[in-house]
Every structure is written in structure tokens, then in C-alpha cells.
Amino acid sequence: MASPRIALVTCPDVLLDPDWDRDLPLAVAGLESAGADPVVVCWNDPHADWAAFDLVVIRSAWDYFKSVEEFLAWADKCAEVTTLANSTEVVRWNVDKRYLGDLSRAGVPVVETRYLAPGDAVGLPDEGEFVIKPTLGAGALFTARYPSKERETAVRQVARMHAEGMTAMVQPYMxxxxxxxxxxxxxxxxxxxxxxxxxxxxVQGAPYDxxxxxxxxxxxxxxxxxxxxxxxxxxxxxxxxxxxxxxxxxxxxxxxxxxxxxxxxxxxxxxxFYLHPASLPVFVAATVEAAVA
Ligand SMILES: Nc1ncnc2c1ncn2[C@@H]1O[C@H](COP(=O)(O)OP(=O)(O)OP(=O)(O)O)[C@@H](O)[C@H]1O
Ligand SMILES: [Mg+2]
Structure with missing residues (x-):
């Protein structure tokens, strides 16, 4: 049988700074030694031929939150022509941290979370330190912790987020x-x-930006x-x-x-994987299996 062709999906910033995703070279080497044909591709590469892959694995598409609709449209298109992992249904659900509410309703213990969408009244805890962060984001962007005496600064952060169309989350500082x-x-x-x-x-006192x-x-x-x-x-x-x-x-x-x-x-x-090399073959075997399924 021909080697399964597997796209490992990343983004341009990772190609410029390969140390950012230390899993990627290990995954490539692991898949090659397992007889697969892995190729690193950016999700937004206009020349990529997704249908040519047996499996497309999202790995370090770490800029997606800047253009989430475009990213989700790419995921949908990709899934029409090949197998995407994880699936578009899962990706669509998981890009928005409102999934914590779904988990909570399913009985999973989660950090208590209140959501403040643009237009909602800004209800903040009366006591205890709390965290404000966006439902869509990564790398702790727009994220800060506030003691209750700094409510006014927190209100301004939420107002700025709402002005940019973001939904804010409020959690107790754990x-x-x-x-x-x-x-x-x-x-x-x-x-x-x-x-x-x-x-x-x-860090206490560090601004959200x-x-x-x-x-x-x-x-x-x-x-x-x-x-x-x-x-x-x-x-x-x-x-x-x-x-x-x-x-x-x-x-x-x-x-x-x-x-x-x-x-x-x-x-x-x-x-x-660099901290746990023994896990690489498990990931590689699962990936090859998904590619030939
Ligand atoms: N409720 C909380 N209590 C204490 N610390 C928190 C809380 N929420 C977030 N943090 C801190 O902020 C960091 C970033 O938050 P979180 O992981 O929720 O968002 P993220 O931006 O998706 O992060 P990343 O993509 O970097 O994992 C956490 O790793 C944690 O250190
Ligand atoms: Mg995190």
C-alpha cells in the first residue's frame, strides 16, 4: 500500500520561528519512521491541495483566533474533500470557551464561569479576586486578574472587549x-x-494587554x-x-x-513530546490509523 499522505497543519509564524512548535519536527520524524508521508502546510496556504491528503491534522494553527470565521470555513472545506482531525464539528464547538457551560451542564466539574456578551450588563463579583478573559483567544490575550477593589479597571477592560465585539468571561481567580x-x-x-x-x-497588577x-x-x-x-x-x-x-x-x-x-x-x-518522548509513537500510531481508516 502507498504511504499515507498526512498534512500537519501549522501557520506562517511557526514556519518563521520553528522553535515555537517543538512537537512538529518530532511528529514529522515519527510519522516518517512509521512509513507515512507527512507534509507541513499552513492552514491558509492558498496553494495547498487538501484533497491530496489522506488525513489533515491541525497542529499549530495558532493564529486562527485572529480570523476565526475564515479558519472555520477552511476547516469545513477541508473536511469536504478529506478527513480532518479533529473534526469540524469538534473544532467549531471548541474555538469558543462557552463550551465550559456545556461541560458544566453535562455534570463535568469546571471553573465557575459567567459570560458577558456585548450589550449585557457588566456584573462582576462583589468580593474575591477574579479573572476577565475572552471566549475566543489564546496565549492569555485580553486576560487579567483583578482584586475586587479594582472593579473599575475591570469594567473598562470589559467595555473595551465589548467595543471590539468580544464576549468576556468572568471567573474566580483560582x-x-x-x-x-x-x-x-x-x-x-x-x-x-x-x-x-x-x-x-x-501576575497581579499586569494589564490585560x-x-x-x-x-x-x-x-x-x-x-x-x-x-x-x-x-x-x-x-x-x-x-x-x-x-x-x-x-x-x-x-x-x-x-x-x-x-x-x-x-x-x-x-x-x-x-x-520533547518532555515525554514515549508518547510520540502512540500519537504516530493513532494518526496513521486515522489516515488509513
Ligand atoms: N480563573 C482563573 N484562575 C487563575 N488563573 C487563571 C484563570 N483563568 C486563566 N488563568 C490563567 O491564565 C492562563 C490563560 O488562560 P486560559 O488557559 O483560560 O486561556 P488561553 O488564552 O486559551 O490560554 P492558552 O492558549 O495560553 O492555554 C492560564 O494558563 C492560567 O494561568
Ligand atoms: Mg490555557
Whole structure:
């Protein structure tokens, strides 16, 4: 049988700075040694022939949130001519953090979240530190934490977001993150791969438009049974999510010490193979299997 042709989808900024996506060269090498024919392609490359691939795997399309409608239209078109992973249904659902509401309604423990769409009254917590962030975004863009005495600054952030057409999310600042960090559980082909841990990203007093280092003190982590349980509940609740090729579930602890989902990343999660080389063959096998299915 001919080698399966697999597109690994990235974006122009990653091609300019290859160190940004350290998974990509490892995935290429792993797929090549498994006998596949991987090609790195930008999602918005006008010359790409998506129908020529047996499988298109979204990996580091990290600029999509700047033109989400264009990205979703690309995903739909791509899925018409080949197999897209993850599926367009999943991608469409997952680009908008309102999915946390769906998970909560499905009984999955998530960080308590209120949504403020343009036109909504700006209801902010009366006490306790809180976080404002957008429903659509990445890299902690437009994200800041506020003590309740800085409500007025928070109101101005929400007003600015609304003026730009964004929906804001309000969450309690999960204090445990300063001690226990945020843990990410990575999955491929329906199997748990490994976990990583990073420290808190949001610095007190840092404005929403300040640069934030995305993975402070990133390291490997031994997932607990409680974390695995929450992550598996979250994945099981994804609409149309039975055939997910990859995924990452980020959890932080509530004041009761129990993990809650902060983010479920099914579009373009880092998988951090360089921290966990043994996971690469699992991802490669799942990818090849999806390509020949
Ligand atoms: N409610 C919260 N409590 C404490 N920290 C938070 C909270 N929400 C977000 N953060 C911090 O901000 C970071 C970015 O937030 P989040 O992961 O929700 O959005 P994101 O922009 O999609 O992030 P990324 O794409 O970098 O993973 C988190 O990794 C975490 O450190
Ligand atoms: Mg995140």
C-alpha cells in the first residue's frame, strides 16, 4: 500500500520561528519512521491541495483566533474533500470557551464561569479576586486578574472587549494555581498520553494587554486519579467527540482541593513530546490509523 499522505497543519509564524512548535519536527520524524508521508502546510496556504491528503491534522494553527470565521470555513472545506482531525464539528464547538457551560451542564466539574456578551450588563463579583478573559483567544490575550477593589479597571477592560465585539468571561481567580499550578492531561487516539504542569501565568497588577509567558516552569507531572477522572469526564462530554485524534484537558484545583476544568483544547494543543518522548509513537500510531481508516 502507498504511504499515507498526512498534512500537519501549522501557520506562517511557526514556519518563521520553528522553535515555537517543538512537537512538529518530532511528529514529522515519527510519522516518517512509521512509513507515512507527512507534509507541513499552513492552514491558509492558498496553494495547498487538501484533497491530496489522506488525513489533515491541525497542529499549530495558532493564529486562527485572529480570523476565526475564515479558519472555520477552511476547516469545513477541508473536511469536504478529506478527513480532518479533529473534526469540524469538534473544532467549531471548541474555538469558543462557552463550551465550559456545556461541560458544566453535562455534570463535568469546571471553573465557575459567567459570560458577558456585548450589550449585557457588566456584573462582576462583589468580593474575591477574579479573572476577565475572552471566549475566543489564546496565549492569555485580553486576560487579567483583578482584586475586587479594582472593579473599575475591570469594567473598562470589559467595555473595551465589548467595543471590539468580544464576549468576556468572568471567573474566580483560582488561588490554588499559585501553589499547585495548572496541570494539563494530554490524550491521543482515545488514550491518555502523559501530563504536564505549569505555574500561574497571571501576575497581579499586569494589564490585560501585557505580554504573558504562556508556560512558566513547564515540567512533567504524574496525573492523579482525580485529575484523570475529570479529564475523562470532559472528553466524554464533547459533542461529536467519540473519534478525537488528540486533546488536552487543563485542570486547576478549587478551594476544596478538587480539580476543575479550566480549558479543554481540541483544536491545536501543544502535546510536549520533547518532555515525554514515549508518547510520540502512540500519537504516530493513532494518526496513521486515522489516515488509513
Ligand atoms: N480563573 C482563573 N484562575 C487563575 N488563573 C487563571 C484563570 N483563568 C486563566 N488563568 C490563567 O491564565 C492562563 C490563560 O488562560 P486560559 O488557559 O483560560 O486561556 P488561553 O488564552 O486559551 O490560554 P492558552 O492558549 O495560553 O492555554 C492560564 O494558563 C492560567 O494561568
Ligand atoms: Mg490555557
Amino acid at each position: 488561588r490554588s494555581i499559585d501553589v499547585r499550578g495548572e496541570r494539563a492531561l494530554h490524550f491521543a487516539g482515545g488514550r491518555f498520553l502523559h501530563a504536564t504542569r505549569k505555574s500561574a501565568v497571571l 501585557a505580554y504573558k509567558f504562556p508556560h512558566p516552569q513547564l515540567r512533567t507531572w504524574e496525573a492523579t486519579a482525580a485529575e484523570l477522572d475529570v479529564a475523562e469526564q470532559a472528553l466524554a462530554a464533547v459533542p461529536g467527540g467519540s473519534g478525537l485524534l488528540y486533546g488536552r484537558v487543563d485542570v486547576v484545583d478549587g478551594d476544596d482541593g478538587r480539580p476543575r476544568v479550566l480549558e479543554l483544547e481540541l483544536v491545536e494543543p501543544h502535546l510536549f
